[in-house]
Amino acid sequence: MQTIKIDGITRVEGHxxxxxxxxxxGMVEDAHLHxxxxxxxxxxxxxxxxxxxxxxxxxxxxxxxxSHLLAGAKAADAIMGLRIPETAEMLRRVVHLAQITQSHAxxxxxxxxxxxxxGWDSNPAERNVLGLAxxxxxVAMDGIRLRKWxxxxxxxxxxRRIHTPWIVPGGVSQPLSVEHRDEILKGLPGxxxxxxxxxxxxRHMMExxxxxxxxxxxxxxxxxxxxRKDGNLCLYGSRRKHEGxxxxxxxxxxxxxxxxxxxxxxxxxxxxVDEASYMKAPYYKPTGYPLGVYRVGPAARLNLARQCGxxxxxxxxxxxxxxxxxxxxxxxHNHYARLIxxxxxxxxxxxxxxQPAVLDKDVRAEAKANExxxxxxxxxxxxxLIHDYRVDSNGMMISANLIxxxxxxxxxxxxxxxxxxxxxxxxxxxxxxxLNRMEGLIRAFDxxxxxxxxxxxxxxxxxxxxxxxxxLAGPAVRR
Amino acid sequence: MTKARIATxxxxxxxxxHMSFLDLDERLVEIAPLIDLVYSPVVDAKVFPExxxxxxxxxxLANEEDIEKxxxxxxxxxxxxxxxxxxxxxxxxxxxxxxTVEEVLKRGYEDNATCNPGAPTKEVPKLERKVIPLHxxxxxxxxxxxxxxxxxxxxxxxxxxxxxxxxDMSTRCRFGN
Numbered sequence: 001m002q003t004i005k006i007d008g009i010t011r012v013e014g015h016x017x018x019x020x021x022x023x024x025x026g027m028v029e030d031a032h033l034h035x036x037x038x039x040x041x042x043x044x045x046x047x048x049x050x051x052x053x054x055x056x057x058x059x060x061x062x063x064x065x066x067s068h069l070l071a072g073a074k075a076a077d078a079i080m081g082l083r084i085p086e087t088a089e090m091l092r093r094v095v096h097l098a099q100i101t102q103s104h105a106x107x108x109x110x111x112x113x114x115x116x117x118x119g120w121d122s123n124p125a126e127r128n129v130l131g132l133a134x135x136x137x138x139v140a141m142d143g144i145r146l147r148k149w150x151x152x153x154x155x156x157x158x159x160r161r162i163h164t165p166w167i168v169p170g171g172v173s174q175p176l177s178v179e180h181r182d183e184i185l186k187g188l189p190g191x192x193x194x195x196x197x198x199x200x201x202x203r204h205m206m207e208x209x210x211x212x213x214x215x216x217x218x219x220x221x222x223x224x225x226x227x228r229k230d231g232n233l234c235l236y237g238s239r240r241k242h243e244g245x246x247x248x249x250x251x252x253x254x255x256x257x258x259x260x261x262x263x264x265x266x267x268x269x270x271x272x273v274d275e276a277s278y279m280k281a282p283y284y285k286p287t288g289y290p291l292g293v294y295r296v297g298p299a300a301r302l303n304l305a306r307q308c309g310x311x312x313x314x315x316x317x318x319x320x321x322x323x324x325x326x327x328x329x330x331x332x333h334n335h336y337a338r339l340i341x342x343x344x345x346x347x348x349x350x351x352x353x354x355q356p357a358v359l360d361k362d363v364r365a366e367a368k369a370n371e372x373x374x375x376x377x378x379x380x381x382x383x384x385l386i387h388d389y390r391v392d393s394n395g396m397m398i399s400a401n402l403i404x405x406x407x408x409x410x411x412x413x414x415x416x417x418x419x420x421x422x423x424x425x426x427x428x429x430x431x432x433x434x435l436n437r438m439e440g441l442i443r444a445f446d447x448x449x450x451x452x453x454x455x456x457x458x459x460x461x462x463x464x465x466x467x468x469x470x471x472l473a474g475p476a477v478r479r
Numbered sequence: 480m481t482k483a484r485i486a487t488x489x490x491x492x493x494x495x496x497h498m499s500f501l502d503l504d505e506r507l508v509e510i511a512p513l514i515d516l517v518y519s520p521v522v523d524a525k526v527f528p529e530x531x532x533x534x535x536x537x538x539x540l541a542n543e544e545d546i547e548k549x550x551x552x553x554x555x556x557x558x559x560x561x562x563x564x565x566x567x568x569x570x571x572x573x574x575x576x577x578x579t580v581e582e583v584l585k586r587g588y589e590d591n592a593t594c595n596p597g598a599p600t601k602e603v604p605k606l607e608r609k610v611i612p613l614h615x616x617x618x619x620x621x622x623x624x625x626x627x628x629x630x631x632x633x634x635x636x637x638x639x640x641x642x643x644x645x646x647d648m649s650t651r652c653r654f655g656n
Contacts (some may be wrong), residue, residue: 010523013494017602034602036544039491040583042591044574059571062495062627110501110521124523130511140508148504161502162495162627272594276601280592289594401591436523 010439011111011128013063013448016277018438020421028425031417033410033442035279042400050079050369050391051169057387057402058163061448063106066099066154067380067405069167071387074239074376076169078262079391080367083240087360088171090352093236094184095157095167096378097345097352100235101191102150103381104298104338104345107446108198109143112335115440116205121433139201142194146342149191153349156180171364178359185353192312192346199316199339206323206336213324215423216441217331217416220251222284222294223303224408226379227258231306233313233344235379244377246384248284248294249304253327257286262375265386269403274410281410282403293411296383297445298337303327310351313344331416331444338381338446369395380405382446406447416441483641484532486518487562488552490545491572491610492538495627496563497521500535502630510634513641529555533640535562535623535633539572540611544604553617558640561619564626564654566612573610580606621646624654 015037021030041060045053054072058065070092077084110129117136118127126135133140151161157176158164166173206213227247228234237244246260246268260268270285284292307314317340324333352358369391376387383405390398420441424434489497497520501507517531518524527548534556540546553559564570575583584598613619623636632652639646
């Protein structure tokens with residue numbers, strides 16, 4: 001008998017548990033992720049004014065509050081039935097790109113890079129960002145500074161780093177000053193050079209990570225992301241230009257469904273309850289549950305994009321595609337895709353900030369509730385985020401449905417866990433490094449379980465190995 | 480020199496307080512040699528250790544596992560800090576207290592589900608009837624309000640405690656901001 005318990009998955013954003021089912025020969029039969037927290041935003045927003053929703057739902061997640069602020073603001077824009085000023089949209093894009101930068105930097109440097117740089121099997125007491133600072137100070141400082149820069153840009157725009165009240169229904173609350181614009185632009189080349197040198201070093205490191213590419217969630221599935229008219233990488237999704245609509249593609253690069261208006265998302269996305277997790281399992285409705293597996297996030301976005309749309313990021317994407325094809329099926333490539341997106345984000349910020357219109361003072365449109373329902377969709381750092389609000393004639397919330405990036409990946413994460421478990425677990429001896437790889441699979445998705453059960457979440461990972469009859473197989477407590 | 484044994488715990492919150500902790504930026508590297516971060520979502524310790532000098536607890540108490548954890552933390556920590564508004568007051572997570580647990584679960588797992596409706600019951604911790612702040616259950620030694628507390632405030636608190644002084648929070652932070 002053997003029980004494995006990882007009591008607290010670490011270096012991910014959330015709380016959860018994994019169970020692994022073994023067959024009679026001790027081979028892995030199945031594996032499952034359980035998310036353990038629930039908060040209930042969809043219910044307790046009831047009766048509150050819709051314009052509170054961006055600020056309220058920001059508290060779903062302290063890592064990517066900007067995502068919820070923007071999805072909430074876009075849903076509110078739809079309820080008001082208005083077009084926000086062009087400058088407001090430019091500023092929302094900039095703050096979003098800053099968030100992509102800081103969140104991806106956190107995922108890559110603070111949370112995941114200790115596994116690559118110090119080794120999956122290295123001393124767990126040192127395998128973290130502080131250990132990284134001691135062993136690889138240059139990389140750690142690059143990570144800390146890149147994340148810091150992203151956070152500072154958010155602060156310069158929104159007056160604070162976390163849970164800014166600046167993003168509001170109808171636009172943003174304050175225009176951008178010349179001084180702040182210049183300060184952002186001043187720091188931009190430094191951030192870009194960190195991003196490009198990290199991309200270069202990770203590109204070389206990929207040669208040593210081919211096992212991970214092959215096993216960390218490498219299988220055919222569908223992919224989902226929002227799209228732009230020109231087919232390029234879409235992160236914010238302009239309501240003004242009727243962009244940011246949903247797109248599904250398959251493993252061969254075919255587009256299965258395109259230009260799905262945000263309000264029609266539920267025709268394509270179903271939500272199944274997993275009786276053993278507070279995180280629901282969305283599925284592609286035309287295929288059904290549980291076969292309708294699709295993935296979201298950085299790799300899925302690049303799979304579905306024609307190009308990024310900025311020079312350095314496009315160069316990096318082309319290089320990536322030369323090596324791995326136009327559609328990558330490996331979720332481990334999310335790390336690589338994250339670095340490409342950081343380069344893109346910084347380049348794009350520069351082009352937006354260099355336009356004089358970014359300083360325009362007209363940054364907010366006002367209206368009361370004119371529509372009964374509003375859906376706001378944005379590409380959060382981890383993937384597509386959907387906020388769907390229904391209001392009464394006074395604009396008070398009747399109900400909300402929120403589908404967050406991490407949840408879309410539920411079915412894929414479970415499948416990836418099986419794949420990693422089959423590769424690294426055989427029989428009875430289970431090492432700490434093996435369990436760390438299970439966590440590594442989860443880290444590749446950069447899940448935010450805090451978001452995933454909006455609801456709540458933290459995901460502590462506990463792994464339990466079960467015999468076919470469901471009894472626990474053997475103790476190997478992870479320390 | 481003995482390093483201070485510091486832990487951080489994330490309960491029913493959004494992780495924003497932990498992100499504000501990471502917003503120490505370069506100061507993280509500055510304090511790293513002075514502390515042993517023995518338990519935290521950002522390091523790989525899986526079991527809450529004994530003899531911890533300082534634990535920053537983010538989040539309110541919302542389910543049976545939160546209760547188990549905070550009791551364990553209290554028993555093994557000299558100085559327990561309610562870190563941020565959710566830990567101090569219950570804040571946003573406690574907004575569900577105006578509804579019953581059944582109503583809240585129904586919205587998430589019946590109204591907003593298209594397949595297998597019904598609240599999860601296997602493997603997941605049972606929700607408490609009411610979400611409560613830390614001090615309703617355990618003794619709290621220091622309160623840091625803020626949603627989240629600013630990085631400068633966190634740095635002040637950690638620095639004072641490392642210097643053997645009790646921080647004076649009276650003028651340094653306020654709720655919400």
